[in-house]
Amino acid sequence: MLEATDLRVEFPGRGGRRARAVDGVNLSVGAGEIVALVGESGCGKTTLARTLLGLERPTSGRIAYDGTPLSYSGRALRAFRRQVQLVLQDPMGSLNPRHTVYEAVAEGPRIHGLPDEETVVSSALARAGLRPPERFFQRFPHELSGGQRQRVVIAGALALDPKVLIADEPVASLDASVRGEILSLLLRLRDDLGLSALVVTHDLGLAWNIADRVAVMYLGRIVESGPTEEVLKNPQHPYTQALLSVLPESPERIVLTGEPPDPTRIPAGCRFHPRCQLVAAGNGKPECSTQPLQILPAGTDSQVACYLATT
């Protein structure tokens, strides 16, 4: 459905330092598949999501939708965005403070000239859990709670009946009850309409709740991916193991040492080696700090980028 091949996105940095936010990624989202992209803050998740949508131009590599490479002409992009919708990380940033809820949700349908605007808007709001929808039509973003705003953004994306949804932390600002509702909604849209979704998150519980597949990103690269049960119950990469160890239900916390990762200074060898707990414990291999690892392919089976992993 949506596929990225050897994707790289760099930003010019201060004093000639370039930030390699996405540094070689292969990723595919199949029809009717929900993929969770997890990883710590700043590892490049949002940049990857924006690039998949054509909002950011890749430095190299390519994106294909249904086998056709993404073209950056205005017209092609418009058609593409009818099919592939984005739900942004921060509801405040993506809502115009001077537009009412109705106008915000009606914007997409208007651009694409959908008939029956009011029905489209009210059904989208209701599906996103804002019920009864009429109650919210004339409200402005500042007159809503944080979670209500996020649901308006989701309604805006649903209004176009997209084929693929790219959701960046879609429920981070939502409480437990609405969170469950929105995640059930995503599952239902997948089951009923065959919607595909890439859900960007740092919430492993969310991945467990809805994803078929999980891809773990570290410093611009995917370091482990595979079916959710395998990645989350039997993680192979030391970074994934550390990530899971911070969960409250985990018996033991793995504390990573070393500087927080910095995309302007990606370490040689395995990019995780300065913080790798196996290396710190003296169990690393010489190639950890010298030999770069291969970029993982976009397959659906389990894959790990680590010299010590067995699979």
Place this chain on the structure above:
Amino acid sequence: MLELDELSVTYRLDSADVPAVRGVSLELAAGEALGLAGESGSGKSSVALALLRLLPRSAVVGGRVMLDGEDVLAMKWGRLRAVRWSSASIVFQGAQHGLNPVQRIGDQIAEPLLVHRQASGTDAAARVRELLAQVGLPAWRARSYPHELSGGQRQRVMIAMALACGPQLIIADEPTTALDLMVQAQVLTLIRQLIADHGISLLMISHDLSVLADVCDRLAVMYAGRLVEVGPSSEEFRHPYSQALAAAFPTVGDPASRLAPRGLAGDPPDPQQLPGGCAFHPRCPVALDSCATSDVQLRASGTDRTAACVLVGE
């Protein structure tokens, strides 16, 4: 330190009034960390904003807010401004978007220090480095502009700004929602340390009970503008709503929650049309017939706990 007495907040809209907070009474001692939980729209942010009189004009505030013995709602503007930078600071929900897009973040963190003459130029620069390190950002990030940071990095900048002037009370509204678990654990450790080392008081707002329980001594749960339960974070909740809230976060590896996200049945209450009786009754899994008509006030349930439910007694 902080005392709320029957605090209420009503938003006046053209069409109608929205009673967002309906009589909240709470106390927060010096050096104590209190967590405020509740679903979206229950009024948590409205409480936080009311504490420092940061609500929009359309909001009518009732009740009393005492901060260190002073009545905040009656304070003169000059005094209020002094309080806002010296004794209490707030990390707003979604405030990362409030960062000035054309100013380097180091300068934004240093600004209050310079304006209030807490530090000279070089001292301020050193303090900025220290604050950035506390929130896990390298010193060179001081020269970055907001758009060059990820969402979580911007949120950490906001926390650094709140810490800049060494406040006695920190009000943190969803301070870690955009942070991944590792950074979250790091920020929460930092917050715990500040409480322990400097006797800072904390009012932390989140919808994630496990985050609150990690940092706070006591937890308060809000529903439809009121508190429904207050008690020590080390004990199990007893109110049906608090229990539902706690159950909604899945355990990774638990087959029961695999491809089955759990929420709370029913619609969140409309503050303009609150149900009679216990406001939670239309969604309560264990409601009695009487719940539809008789409203239950907060009452003692055990030594340190209060709850508002007929089924939760002594």
